[in-house]
Amino acid sequence: MSDLTETKTTTQPTQPTQPNVGLDREVEGADAGHVGGAEYAGGAGSLSSELALEAAKLDEADELAGLRDRFVLDDAVYLDGNSLGALPAAVPGRVDDVVRRQWGSLRIRSWDESGWWTAPERIGDRIAPLVGAAPGQIVVGDSTSVNIFKAVVAAVRMADEDAREGRDGVGDGRDGDGGGAGGRPVRDEILVDATTFPTDGYIAESAARMTGRTLRPVTPAEVPDALGPRTAAVLLNHVDYRTGRLHDLPSLTAAIHEAGAYAVWDLCHSAGALPVGLDEHGVDLAVGCTYKYLNGGPGSPAYLYVRRDLQPRFDSPLPGWNSHTDPFGMRPSFEPAGGALRGRVGTPDILSMLALEAALDVWDGGGGESGAESGAESQAGTGVGAGAGAGVGAEAGATVEAVRAKSLALTDFFLRCVAAYVPEGRVECLTPVAHAERGSQVALRCDDAGDVMKRLIQQGVVGDFRHPDVLRFGFTPLYVGFADVERAARVLAETLRSVG
Numbered sequence: 001m002s003d004l005t006e007t008k009t010t011t012q013p014t015q016p017t018q019p020n021v022g023l024d025r026e027v028e029g030a031d032a033g034h035v036g037g038a039e040y041a042g043g044a045g046s047l048s049s050e051l052a053l054e055a056a057k058l059d060e061a062d063e064l065a066g067l068r069d070r071f072v073l074d075d076a077v078y079l080d081g082n083s084l085g086a087l088p089a090a091v092p093g094r095v096d097d098v099v100r101r102q103w104g105s106l107r108i109r110s111w112d113e114s115g116w117w118t119a120p121e122r123i124g125d126r127i128a129p130l131v132g133a134a135p136g137q138i139v140v141g142d143s144t145s146v147n148i149f150k151a152v153v154a155a156v157r158m159a160d161e162d163a164r165e166g167r168d169g170v171g172d173g174r175d176g177d178g179g180g181a182g183g184r185p186v187r188d189e190i191l192v193d194a195t196t197f198p199t200d201g202y203i204a205e206s207a208a209r210m211t212g213r214t215l216r217p218v219t220p221a222e223v224p225d226a227l228g229p230r231t232a233a234v235l236l237n238h239v240d241y242r243t244g245r246l247h248d249l250p251s252l253t254a255a256i257h258e259a260g261a262y263a264v265w266d267l268c269h270s271a272g273a274l275p276v277g278l279d280e281h282g283v284d285l286a287v288g289c290t291y292k293y294l295n296g297g298p299g300s301p302a303y304l305y306v307r308r309d310l311q312p313r314f315d316s317p318l319p320g321w322n323s324h325t326d327p328f329g330m331r332p333s334f335e336p337a338g339g340a341l342r343g344r345v346g347t348p349d350i351l352s353m354l355a356l357e358a359a360l361d362v363w364d365g366g367g368g369e370s371g372a373e374s375g376a377e378s379q380a381g382t383g384v385g386a387g388a389g390a391g392v393g394a395e396a397g398a399t400v401e402a403v404r405a406k407s408l409a410l411t412d413f414f415l416r417c418v419a420a421y422v423p424e425g426r427v428e429c430l431t432p433v434a435h436a437e438r439g440s441q442v443a444l445r446c447d448d449a450g451d452v453m454k455r456l457i458q459q460g461v462v463g464d465f466r467h468p469d470v471l472r473f474g475f476t477p478l479y480v481g482f483a484d485v486e487r488a489a490r491v492l493a494e495t496l497r498s499v500g
Helices: 037-042 044-061 065-070 091-113 119-131 144-164 198-211 220-226 249-258 308-313 339-343 350-359 400-421 449-458 482-498
Strands: 138-140 189-193 214-218 231-237 262-266 285-288 303-306 441-445 464-466 470-474
Touching: 044 400, 044 482, 091 350, 119 138, 119 303, 119 339, 119 350, 138 339, 144 198, 144 231, 144 262, 144 285, 144 303, 144 308, 189 198, 189 220, 198 214, 198 231, 214 220, 220 231, 220 249, 231 249, 249 262, 303 308, 303 339, 308 339, 400 441, 400 482, 449 464, 449 470, 449 482
Parallel strands: 189 214, 189 231, 231 262, 262 285
Antiparallel strands: 138 303, 285 303, 441 470, 464 470
16 A cells, blocks of 8 residues: 655554675675675775775666656655655646646547546556556556555455355355355455555455455465455555565465455555566456556556456446446446446546656656657666666666566665675664565664654655654665665665764
């Protein structure tokens, strides 16, 4: 789920930690002989120069480096894109056109002539390849919270329909109307990620009450053993918002399906940062925000994915005139539209939605200050350090695979620099070292984390803080470079030394 500010706190449990001592020896691809934090005090200048030189070489070889110019940035190291992405340079001009020409001159005509009415599904199709989905399965609109509610309730309703029509596979105790003994639904549980962003849990609890279910919080690792004939739906986060832990979407989705339940995934901290593979892995329903790694802007609309074969059965708990098969017929009875349009509710938020559309041009090859239309195809390569040079061609975009490769390289390098610069025992890494378990952020636990982050921001290194003791650093490969990473780790070490 989303997290909006640098001061938001939560009491969610922390996950197992990785000690700072010897961290550089555990990072995948790291030099096992690299010096640890204990040796930093004796050779600070030399070590800093070595890592700064390495960072410069990595930036020179980075095939995505040219995309940085398509964002509005300053001299600060911005490592908070996992809360709010940087402003793409194309957005202000596009929004100005929407306000002055489309709204100011065309006015009501823009619903048709400027494509406002079809924006939710059009922009959904722009997001689709970034999460591994074919066109026609994603609709943009509403907040992540609202879309989670739609998805969880719809999943439970499909589970009930399975039971009524004999598709459930629950076995003895199922009757023809989907109820069990005493009229209780056979599948009477919803599982929710116990470590989730709080709103996901709040909404899941409300959905459970509305549908007559029991909510059962479990950690993602506990899901396979918790699944059973009582499970109707499971709501999970792809990446943990506090620790950056990447959960195993393919295997967990398969286990949920094996149990006859429906999988709902929250992609807020993974979409735009790493491959998701919604279609490939048969995910049923998914939601996500667009203001983090998709850089859509503060409060930009979220999206809802409904797998194509489930769309005729998607029964939204929030039917609106925009999801009616004949929205301008103004009929008193509701008849749902076909396809992903069933996920729409009310009038789209056009200003923020079209700002998001402009932000997505970066992926397609557009996105310069002129606000040029997006390119037809992505022309980026598939990895970091492939010798493509620092400049990306004027029409080149980015692939999710290339972004993921750079993300891992950036976080590997950051962990190495932290291990080299930061005094031993001063921080603990909450983020898994293994690539298969790491998202695009690094979370470090340290004493006085709130004060430390304030000092970092004052010195031009912007991350964020999570209560009670977590420093979070998000790495958006579209605009973060290796020199940024080295500087952030160096300033962190200096700050920790200054506060004792």
